[in-house]
Amino acid sequence: MEKEDLLKTALELSAVTNDVYNEYSTKRDLLVAEINQIMSNRLDIIELVGSNNIDMMKDNHANHAKFVQSIIKRYNPEVLINTVIWVFKAYMSRGFHENYWSAQLNTWVTILKRELSPKAYEMIFPLYNWFIVNIPHFTVLAHKQLSDNPNNTKIKNEKLRESI
Known part of the structure; x- marks a missing residue:
C-alpha cells in the first residue's frame, strides 16, 4: 500500500466532539502513566524497544498522547500519515522492533x-x-524511506556495531 492509498482510508476518519476531546485531554496524563507502567513491566520489553530505550519509549508514549489529542481535535489525514511514517522511521532506526507498534497500540x-x-x-x-490495521503498511513505508536515505547508513552501521 502506498501513501496515497493510506490517505484514502484515513479520509474515512474524523475529528471527535468537543466533550470527547475534553475528556481525552483531561485523562491524557493518566493514560500515559498507565501505558508506561504496563509496557515497562512486559517481559519482552527489551526485545520490543531495544536496550537502553525505555526512556525513549516513555517519551514516545507522551508524544503519542499529545499527537492524538491534537489530531482528534483538528483532524488532518495528511498530517496523520506523515507523522506516523516519521515516528515509525525514527524509532525503528533507534532499535525499536516492528512488533512494538502492535504491542503498544x-x-x-x-x-x-x-x-x-x-x-x-x-x-x-x-x-x-x-x-493497528495499517501497522504493516507504515512499517514498509518507513523501511523504504530508511533505505532510500543515504544518511541512514551511519545509523545502521552504529546499530550493527552495538549488536556485535
Missing part, C-alpha cells in the same frame, strides 16, 4: 476502553483501529 486500546466513557471510546477507537 493494543495496550492503548485496552487502557482507553477501561478509562474513557463509552462515548469517548467509541469515537476514538476508529483512529486506533486504523493505526
Whole structure:
C-alpha cells in the first residue's frame, strides 16, 4: 500500500466532539502513566524497544498522547500519515522492533476502553483501529524511506556495531 492509498482510508476518519476531546485531554496524563507502567513491566520489553530505550519509549508514549489529542481535535489525514511514517522511521532506526507498534497500540486500546466513557471510546477507537490495521503498511513505508536515505547508513552501521 502506498501513501496515497493510506490517505484514502484515513479520509474515512474524523475529528471527535468537543466533550470527547475534553475528556481525552483531561485523562491524557493518566493514560500515559498507565501505558508506561504496563509496557515497562512486559517481559519482552527489551526485545520490543531495544536496550537502553525505555526512556525513549516513555517519551514516545507522551508524544503519542499529545499527537492524538491534537489530531482528534483538528483532524488532518495528511498530517496523520506523515507523522506516523516519521515516528515509525525514527524509532525503528533507534532499535525499536516492528512488533512494538502492535504491542503498544493494543495496550492503548485496552487502557482507553477501561478509562474513557463509552462515548469517548467509541469515537476514538476508529483512529486506533486504523493505526493497528495499517501497522504493516507504515512499517514498509518507513523501511523504504530508511533505505532510500543515504544518511541512514551511519545509523545502521552504529546499530550493527552495538549488536556485535
